Amino acid sequence: METSALKxxxxxxxxxxxxxxxxxxxxxxxxSLSNTDILTALYYRVMKIDPARPKxxxxxxxxxxxxxxxxxxxxxxxxxxxxxxxxxxxxxxFGTRLIGHPNNKVPGIEMNTGALxxxxxxxxxxxxxxxxxNKSYRVFCLMGDGxxxxxSVWEAxxxxxxxxxxxxxxxxxxxxxxxxxxxxxxxxLEPLEEKWAAFGWNVVSIDGNDMDALVNAFEAVPTxxxxxxxxxxxxxxxxxxxxxxxxxxxxxxxxxxxxLQHALAELSAELERYQQEGxxx
Amino acid sequence: xxNSIPNRQVICDTLxxxxxxxxxxxxxxxxxxxxxxxxxxxxxxxxQFVEVGIAEQNIVGISAGLAHSGKKPFVTSPACFLSMxxxxxxxxxxxxxxxxxxxxxxxxxxxxxxxxxxxxxxQDIAVARAIPGLAVILPxxxxxxxxxxxxxxxxxxxxxxxxxxxPVEDSYESEDYEFVIxxxxxxxxxxxxxxxxxxxxxxVALDAEAALKEVGVSCRVLNMHTIKPLDEEAILKAAEExxxxxxxxxxxxxxxxxxxxxxxxxxxxxxxxxxxxxxxxPAIAGKTSEVFEHYGISAANIxxxxxxxxxx
Ligand SMILES: Cc1ncc(C[n+]2csc(CCOP(=O)(O)OP(=O)(O)O)c2C)c(N)n1
Numbered sequence: 336m337e338t339s340a341l342k343x344x345x346x347x348x349x350x351x352x353x354x355x356x357x358x359x360x361x362x363x364x365x366x367s368l369s370n371t372d373i374l375t376a377l378y379y380r381v382m383k384i385d386p387a388r389p390k391x392x393x394x395x396x397x398x399x400x401x402x403x404x405x406x407x408x409x410x411x412x413x414x415x416x417x418x419x420x421x422x423x424x425x426x427x428x429f430g431t432r433l434i435g436h437p438n439n440k441v442p443g444i445e446m447n448t449g450a451l452x453x454x455x456x457x458x459x460x461x462x463x464x465x466x467x468x469n470k471s472y473r474v475f476c477l478m479g480d481g482x483x484x485x486x487s488v489w490e491a492x493x494x495x496x497x498x499x500x501x502x503x504x505x506x507x508x509x510x511x512x513x514x515x516x517x518x519x520x521x522x523x524l525e526p527l528e529e530k531w532a533a534f535g536w537n538v539v540s541i542d543g544n545d546m547d548a549l550v551n552a553f554e555a556v557p558t559x560x561x562x563x564x565x566x567x568x569x570x571x572x573x574x575x576x577x578x579x580x581x582x583x584x585x586x587x588x589x590x591x592x593x594x595l596q597h598a599l600a601e602l603s604a605e606l607e608r609y610q611q612e613g614x615x616x
Numbered sequence: 617x618x619n620s621i622p623n624r625q626v627i628c629d630t631l632x633x634x635x636x637x638x639x640x641x642x643x644x645x646x647x648x649x650x651x652x653x654x655x656x657x658x659x660x661x662x663x664q665f666v667e668v669g670i671a672e673q674n675i676v677g678i679s680a681g682l683a684h685s686g687k688k689p690f691v692t693s694p695a696c697f698l699s700m701x702x703x704x705x706x707x708x709x710x711x712x713x714x715x716x717x718x719x720x721x722x723x724x725x726x727x728x729x730x731x732x733x734x735x736x737x738x739q740d741i742a743v744a745r746a747i748p749g750l751a752v753i754l755p756x757x758x759x760x761x762x763x764x765x766x767x768x769x770x771x772x773x774x775x776x777x778x779x780x781x782x783p784v785e786d787s788y789e790s791e792d793y794e795f796v797i798x799x800x801x802x803x804x805x806x807x808x809x810x811x812x813x814x815x816x817x818x819x820v821a822l823d824a825e826a827a828l829k830e831v832g833v834s835c836r837v838l839n840m841h842t843i844k845p846l847d848e849e850a851i852l853k854a855a856e857e858x859x860x861x862x863x864x865x866x867x868x869x870x871x872x873x874x875x876x877x878x879x880x881x882x883x884x885x886x887x888x889x890x891x892x893x894x895x896x897x898p899a900i901a902g903k904t905s906e907v908f909e910h911y912g913i914s915a916a917n918i919x920x921x922x923x924x925x926x927x928x
Contacts, residue, residue, distance in 0.1 A: 361730070402734070427730035429902035435731040449734025450697060451670055481647055484669030514647045515667065521647055522669025 336379045338546045343609035344414075345375040345546070349575045350602045351410040351423070357595045359427040361435065365585040367406040369510040369543075369570040370477060376549040377475055378411045386416040389442040395472050396445055396461050400454020401479035401508060402436040403587075408444075409433050417443035452485025454478060455505060459494045462503035462563075473556060477506045481513030484522045489534065496535025501557035505536065505565045508543065510572035514586050528567055536565040543568025575602055619786050623761040623779040624653040624692075624722050630765040631690060635661050641769060642682055642689045644668060646675045651781075652692035652722045672701040676717070680709035683716040688769060695721025695778050696728070699740035710774040711749045718768050719776045725816065725866035726899050726907045727781035733898035737778065742871025744776040745844050751775040751797060752844040754815030759788040760841060763795035771797055780816050780866075782904065787818045787839070800847040806836035808926055810854035810861050811918065814840045814873050817864040820908070823915035824864075828922055835922065843873055848880050855885040860925050862890045864913060866904075869893040890921050 336344065348371050356362030378384070382395040399408055406426075413420045418433075418441060425431040432440045436449030446457055458476035465472050482488060495503050507527070515521050524530075528538045537559040541548040549568070558564045572586070573579030576598040579588075590598060635641045635657070644666045649655045658665040666682075668675045672693055679689035691698065698721045699706075710717045721737060728735035744752045753768075753775060755761040761779065768775060775797075793801065803818065804825050813821035818839045825835045836858050838850055854861060861881060863874035874891030881889060892913055900910050908914060912921075 403731075427901065429900070429906045431730065431901050434901045436734055438732060447732070447734065449732055450701065481670050484647075484671045484674075486671065486673060513670065514651075515645070515649055521667055522671070 337613060338550060339609050339613035341375055341379055341546045341550070343606050343613065344379055345372050346575065346602045346606040346609060348375060348407055348410050348414065350599055351414070352406040353576070353590060353595060353598050355410060355423050355426050356406055357590050358424060360589055361427050362406050362589060363403040363435070363587050364589065365512065365572040365579060366401060366404040366479065366508065366510070368574045368576060368579065369572045370404055370508045371407045371574070372544045372546055372549060373477060373506060373508065373568055374407050374411055376546060376553060378415060380550055381553040382475065383472065386443070389417060393470065393472055396458070396474045398445060398454040398458045398474065398476040399437045399448055400476050401451065401482055402448030405435060405437050408437065412441065412443045451479065451482040452487040455488055455491035455495070458503060459491050459498070459500065462495070462500040463498050465502050466498070466500065473502045473504060475504045475506060477508060479513070480507055480509045480511065480518050480524060481521065483507070483524050483527065492531065492534040492536065495563040499561040500563045501559065501561055503563040504553065504556050505563065507565065507567050508570055509567055510570045512572045512581070512583050512586065514583070516583050531565040535562065537562040538565045538567060540567040540569065543570035544574050575605065577601060619758060620783050621758050622653065622781065622783045623755060623758055624781070626758045626761040627720060627765050627779070628653045628657050630762050632657055632660060634766070634769050635664055638688070638769065639664065640686060640688045642666060642687045644675050644679050644689055644691045646670055646672055646693045648693050648722070651694065652720070654692050672697040673705050676702040676705035676719070677709055679717045680705070680713065680715045688716060690718045690720055692720045692722055694735070695724030695737035695740055696735050699737055699743060699776065703743055706750065706776070707747050711747045714749060715774065716772050717774050719774070721776065721778040723781035724778040725780055725904070726894070727904050729903050730901040732901065736899055738866065738868045738894045738899065739871070740776070740778060741843055741867045741873065742875070745871065745876060749774060750844065751842065753777045753797065753842050755779060755841055756787040756815060756818035756839050757784055759786065759791045760795060763791055764841070767795060767797055778815065780904070784816045785819050787822055798842045798845045798847060800850040801839040801841065802836065802850070803839050804835065804837040806834040807858055808834045808860070809922055810836040810838055810858045811864060812838045812840050812851070812854070812861060812873065812877055813864045814843060815866055817866055817913060820913060820915060820918065821864050824918035824922065827915050827919040831923070833922065833926070833928065840873060843876055846876050846880065851877055851880045852885050855881050855887045860888050862892065862918060862922060862925065864918060865893045866913070867893050869895060888925055890925055892918065892921070
């Protein structure tokens, strides 16, 4: 997909996830909106995947280490045909498989997550297996910035560099907010890029809501032979919905009817703009 | 009996009150001050509050160091992560080193609903109970939560406490009863059988007792708020006097309240027993009430099991 089409797709996914959260009356809104562009770039352009063969051996792997942002993922898996679109209506309802975190009973999900600080170690294992088996697939692991406070992240970071996993891409959704407020107030992370570099990773810093930047960064992998890559994706929590942007409260907040209408109007205007941009090209 | 105050709010309010006099009380949170309802404490006593970020191993280690230095730390963190993620710190830094740390697991059991197994804590009692020297407490309602919090400030030693997320209906009419760590409360007297419950299932047990009374069955209800140290005396008395026991818990049927009671019963006074809880599977997605209903943790089902157990 061209980047203008990807941008339109991201707007549509944001509309889908807001509608889903509104219907279910529960969901992690802010972090799902911030990482929608990252997931859209991966699932519609960068990753080698086949919805008809979710377990295809050569597929690129995606690990949602920040599992609470599963809403964008459910909507993308439905849109790409891994699961029926209708099923989104069961999100978080009694007996559903579309729970509030990734669940590997759902095609397209590699592993169950939800407890933060697990994803990168699992990704190191997957990337190491690819190396040992001479496979060419890559592993993309999306983490939160608040999540960086878990020590297990850094244990895995050490291992990723030690085993020279240049097929491994760590992505940090650097939206600068967690539940209790700003990451720098809750548990300061800066200088975060320098920390990852000191752990032996090749660090690429981009605007994580800029589709061209995301595609360029991901498509360049392996960027430096023998080194894992860390994409510092500087994003906005609540991205695309003006009243939710950068507001901590929206981490886990559900839009009411009026807010939903307002958000959908904003996003559909965006969608149209990108569709026109696509036609002009 | 309808109640809108969640137990986590009660813990915060009680600690707020006690911290006025006791400057050694400290509250720690792991990006969880909102979920623990501790934001007001953090604002009122910034010097008695520590934020560690999303780091459950760290929160236990830091609190052990604080306790070693004479503080009375209350760690507040989601029960699922606090009980499992940091279990080695709990074993070594809290229990083995005998530090005075109160570990308050919030949103425990299945109260995180559709967030799934990663967020449920239905193995926590089994794990905590296996650690020597660690007390384990589940308060039944807001009245008991208040009395428990007051008792915890006085109590010296490591304790794991588990509470749920949402308000629970009252089991007690008031705070006018005796709460002693390690002593079960007889909520209803009875002679045909005993239901033993803890935490939010006490309310279910009381409802089952009412249903049994209607059909002429005399049912004792024990609130085993302290699962460790266990009130063996009350259990043996129940076995002796009522001859049948049913346990009800918001926990895996493996290693929890039922197992603890069975260990006592089978070794000292074997009587017919049934253990009700979450089966050995990731719990189904849903609200607490839906999950309870699905697994038969309900007054109607307990009534039927009781009738079957006593042969009626
Ligand atoms: C081990 C663990 N501790 C706590 C939580 C509860 N929790 C869920 S989301 C979240 C905040 C995450 O913040 P961040 O990583 O910055 O993600 P984002 O802002 O992108 O949503 C917390 C503390 C958890 N899921 N796992």
